[in-house]
Amino acid sequence: MTSSNDQIKSTSIRSYQLPLTKVKSIIKLDNNTRMISQDSVYVLTLATEEFIRMLTRDAHNSMKQCASKRLDRLHIFSSINTNPLYEFLDGSFD
Amino acid sequence: MCSPNNGGSASEEDDKCVPRAAVYKMIKDCTRQIRVSGEAKEFFVQCCNEFIHTLALQANTVCEQQAKKLIHPDHIVTALDNLGFNSYKANCLNAMETAQEEMAQKRKKLHGKPASIYTQEELRRQQEILFEQAREELQQLEENDWAQTQELSKEVLRKKMEASRTDDDNYDD
Numbered sequence: 345m346t347s348s349n350d351q352i353k354s355t356s357i358r359s360y361q362l363p364l365t366k367v368k369s370i371i372k373l374d375n376n377t378r379m380i381s382q383d384s385v386y387v388l389t390l391a392t393e394e395f396i397r398m399l400t401r402d403a404h405n406s407m408k409q410c411a412s413k414r415l416d417r418l419h420i421f422s423s424i425n426t427n428p429l430y431e432f433l434d435g436s437f438d
Numbered sequence: 439m440c441s442p443n444n445g446g447s448a449s450e451e452d453d454k455c456v457p458r459a460a461v462y463k464m465i466k467d468c469t470r471q472i473r474v475s476g477e478a479k480e481f482f483v484q485c486c487n488e489f490i491h492t493l494a495l496q497a498n499t500v501c502e503q504q505a506k507k508l509i510h511p512d513h514i515v516t517a518l519d520n521l522g523f524n525s526y527k528a529n530c531l532n533a534m535e536t537a538q539e540e541m542a543q544k545r546k547k548l549h550g551k552p553a554s555i556y557t558q559e560e561l562r563r564q565q566e567i568l569f570e571q572a573r574e575e576l577q578q579l580e581e582n583d584w585a586q587t588q589e590l591s592k593e594v595l596r597k598k599m600e601a602s603r604t605d606d607d608n609y610d611d
Contacts, residue, residue, distance in 0.1 A: 361460050361463065361464060362456055362457070362460050362461075363456075363457065363460070366455075366456055366457060367456065367490060369454065370454055370455075370456070370487060370490050370491070370494075371490060371491075371494040373454055373491075374491060374494065374495065374498075376495075376498065377494055377495070377498050377509075378498060378501060378502075378507060378508065378509060379507065379508050379509065380494070380497075380508070380509040381508055381509060381510060381511070383510075383511045383534075384497070384509045384510060384511050384513065384514050386511075386534070386537070387511045387514045387515065387530050387534060388490065388493055388494065388497070388514050390526075390529065390530045390533050390534070391489075391493060391514065391518055391523065391526050391530055392456070392486060392489055392490055392493070393464060394523075394526040394529050394530070395485075395486070395489045395523070395526070396461060396464045396465065396482065396486060397464065397468055398525075398526075399482065399485060400464070400465045400468040400469060400482070401468060403478070404468070404469055404472065407472070413473065414472075414473045414474070414475055415469065415472055415473065415474045415475065415478050416475045416477065416478050417475065417477045417478050417481045419478070420478060420481050420482065420485070424485075428522070429521075429522050429523065432488065432489075432492045432521070433485055433488055433489075
């Protein structure tokens, strides 16, 4: 897959909303990570966006169950504790 | 870990987070009229970063296991599987395909080279001929130069000899 940064950015279908460069710099924070292709950063960004959507949906459901009027941190916490997929988030925060 | 911006000045930690505005926009797209607390927004950002780290780490492991040096999109997809996020795969792959099609179309438009009537081989052969011609011309120029220089030298020598002969004559007289 050959592509350049510019070409991905210039696609008219804005299929990603998070900036690729930011995501890449976050990935690079980990010194053990090897080089990552631009396409991979793109796919990772898409996955992250999907993650946000799913977590929002779960937190929203949690909020509805509490009959709350506002989405709060607690609702996100609750989703993390109930969904095994979010186990990696467990213990990362105070 | 990212902390809320205190004092209004951009902290270095903020640079290592996904932009809050982008995250919040996505949340709003999902929840529409629901109000979201500031703390919750911040928490979403932190979860986001954590996800990126976890996925990147997993992809790195997959890449290592395949003894590759560069992380490839396939590694990301496998990582998603390993972490249990297979449902994300379809969305990612679809979007990638669409983006690739778009790029291919754009490439055609931007780099619309008129298709050459010559093949690569033919072009290379023509190039070689041109180089050869240039080499020959250069050689000819150099030979001409050399011949000219020689002529000049002969002329100078001849004049010197004439001059010295005249002197001798004078001396004899």
